[in-house]
Amino acid sequence: MPWRDRSGAFAPLKALAFALLFVPAILLAHDAWLGNLFPKPWQAATHDTGTWAIRLLLVSLAVTPARQVLRQARIAELRRMIGVACFAYAMLHLALYVGDEKFDLIKVVMEIINRFYLTIGFVALLGLGALAATSTDGMLRRMGGRAWRRLHWCVHPITVLALYHFTLQSKADVTEPMLMSGLYAWLFGYRLIAPEGGSPGILALCGLAAGAAVATAGVEFAWYALGTGLNPWRVLEANLDVTFGLRPALWVGIAGLAVVVLRATFGRRRSRRVVAATAD
Numbered sequence: 001m002p003w004r005d006r007s008g009a010f011a012p013l014k015a016l017a018f019a020l021l022f023v024p025a026i027l028l029a030h031d032a033w034l035g036n037l038f039p040k041p042w043q044a045a046t047h048d049t050g051t052w053a054i055r056l057l058l059v060s061l062a063v064t065p066a067r068q069v070l071r072q073a074r075i076a077e078l079r080r081m082i083g084v085a086c087f088a089y090a091m092l093h094l095a096l097y098v099g100d101e102k103f104d105l106i107k108v109v110m111e112i113i114n115r116f117y118l119t120i121g122f123v124a125l126l127g128l129g130a131l132a133a134t135s136t137d138g139m140l141r142r143m144g145g146r147a148w149r150r151l152h153w154c155v156h157p158i159t160v161l162a163l164y165h166f167t168l169q170s171k172a173d174v175t176e177p178m179l180m181s182g183l184y185a186w187l188f189g190y191r192l193i194a195p196e197g198g199s200p201g202i203l204a205l206c207g208l209a210a211g212a213a214v215a216t217a218g219v220e221f222a223w224y225a226l227g228t229g230l231n232p233w234r235v236l237e238a239n240l241d242v243t244f245g246l247r248p249a250l251w252v253g254i255a256g257l258a259v260v261v262l263r264a265t266f267g268r269r270r271s272r273r274v275v276a277a278t279a280d
Helices: 012-020 023-034 041-061 063-071 071-099 105-114 116-132 137-143 146-152 155-170 175-193 202-227 232-238 248-279
Strands: none
Touching: 012 071, 023 071, 023 155, 023 202, 041 071, 041 116, 041 155, 041 175, 063 071, 063 116, 063 175, 063 248, 071 105, 105 116, 116 155, 116 248, 137 146, 175 202, 175 232, 175 248, 202 232, 202 248
């Protein structure tokens, strides 16, 4: 059961996470019941489930950094559950799109083939399906550790495809796709600099926060320069103007610095426990 640990005992953290994973779907169903999704309910529901699929994909990638920074080993038990939920929301995203097309499967197939952003989204969905199908302990034993890790490393190109799909279908307002892309840049950078079995040091995390913020601003600049007719220099300047709110690059930098604070706080607590244990 998803609310039990490997020993079969009830795990409050897993039970809470399992319940929370249903919340987006419940809220969406509630809005649909009340008629809050008009004028285009199918499109609104399709967009919402796709957005949540990508959010959960990033959350699944954040499990290892959270476990290492917070020094809570049990957080690792949530990765599989969150990954499977991500795939479930992605499948619901596809099902709602089929519904929006009046369940005309031939038309859906042709749209996926002919529209690039749908093609890459479908490829990402197939990749998520492969990861979900091989996420069990039994598949890990059958495949062997090395082959299993090699396959699950594909979560990174899958994430890039999903984010590109999200950006393309968002058209003019790409604020959330840019924010998610920046957060992914931080997550991927963390993977590159994290030592085996532990979290990076304070200085490394500070550099990562700055680097991810700059990367976010760069990706946003490139998108507006190549993908739209808007002036990318004004968008770049807007990253330093907080009059109308913070741009994605600044949010990514703030999130990165928050991790630095958590790393310092929990690292200090661990040092105190070690000193206390030594004194005893």
